[in-house]
Amino acid sequence: MFRTLAPPDATEFAGKRAIVTGGSRGIGAAVVQRLLDGGASVVATARTVTDETPRAATFIPGDISTPAGVQSFAAAALRDLGGADIVVNNAGAARTHLGGITSIPDEEWLDALALNFLSAVRVVNALLPALHEAGPGSAIVNISSLTAFTPTPAMAHYGAAKAALNAYGKALALELAPAGIRANTISPGNVLTPGADAIRQDFADAAGVQLAEITAGVPLGRPGDPRDIAEAVAYLASDRAQWVSGVNLNIDGGEFPVV
Template sequence: MMDDRSKTVRLEDMFRDLPSPSASEFAGKRAIVTGGSRGIGAAIVQRLLDGGATVVTTARNASDETPKAASFIRGDIGTLAGVQAFAAAALDELGGVDIVVNNAAAARAHLGGISSIPDEEWINALDLNLLSVVRVNNAFLPGLREAGPGGVVVNISSGVALTPAPAVAHYAAAKAALNAYGKALASELAPAGIRVATIMPGNVLTPGADAIRQDVADAMGVALADITAGIPLGRPGDPRDIAEAVAYLASDRAQWITGASLVVDGGELPAI
């Protein structure tokens, strides 16, 4: 019989303090993180820094959340020219690369459904959520190969790639393509000892995702909290939840993992 106390777990009790990472876990490692100015990206940057890595990150603008210990390069990786400029500046600063984390992404909900999504937004979704990853990886692959076995690429996808909603069909389609691309890249790079993994976050509390959820909640006439109320583990995600998954996949603890797609969503996917 289920204990009734399981129904009264408070949200704040679910956000447990994380153990302190080893400051030598990524010592000597040089890391690239795209979209690292806030939210999930900033949490990933900070987690790699805490592990001893040297980190260069990029976004269109820095924010108060951007970790100060990282080197920030302002740029737009939504275009090939933007990626090339960022890669040149980052490699000039780092001298090489061991870890590449592709986190930059963007989406806008169209509550009128798929037919209401303009053609240019389909193109923009592919440019930023798929092609920017392809371009970034292509730009840094020579450096990863030069560093020798042990290089890691982690692509941040989304749970909507598996459970696409009409309002974000363009974003979901781009992320589904990213998943397929990641598996193909993993097969190609495995002989060189370079691993590739994909993380699919669920409902994580970030400014961008909160804005989309608010639009959906308003359209449904419900409270924002109702959108994430059904998550089995009892709370939406914290950016640190995704950062910890990245740290594991980027570490030697995951040295026999490549081509994998990890869902990090508090158990929401099986419940859908």
């Protein structure tokens, strides 16, 4: 069980303007709340608002899997905030195909790339002028997945898209470093979210085991909580990480050794 932490510094992100994609539930909602708790003004987007969506944030519904959707959201977010200091690309989703790689339809490869990779590229492109205007100390955090390092045939399309996101994040960090803008990536493991639970249930059903058995082998004794990822985002977005850029931080309770 996630241990309750001391309240965050409510002034850490005072005056900072944050934009979070996929911010309506799960990891995204936890990130939005953590940035709000640190004093940031936050705009979030997803297709629909949920009961998890923090009400103190401005929520802009939309579909950022398309160029037009990104442009519409980015323009609305900048109008609301007047600029941007922190961008968190969390939007992502995929379906399992237990029949293996050849059972993944062509359109789902394209959908996986559009939402899990190209949306981040397009969001950054749309918001980069605002980040440059905000100046040194601005930060981008991309949420990837350990599926990029430990691919499975049933989710090859998702893993490939996240691997592309990882490579993009490294290049982005190099390009933006002279401007003092940092770009980092987080790769979560088995975190308890509605979307990830549905995927794990598919694997559990196929293996004939209980859902809890899928995460029973996590060395630190529990699956991840969205707040585990949100705390890492808060660190990477803050001045505490002022000399950290181009990192891909694996957060998985020690489950997936990656060299």
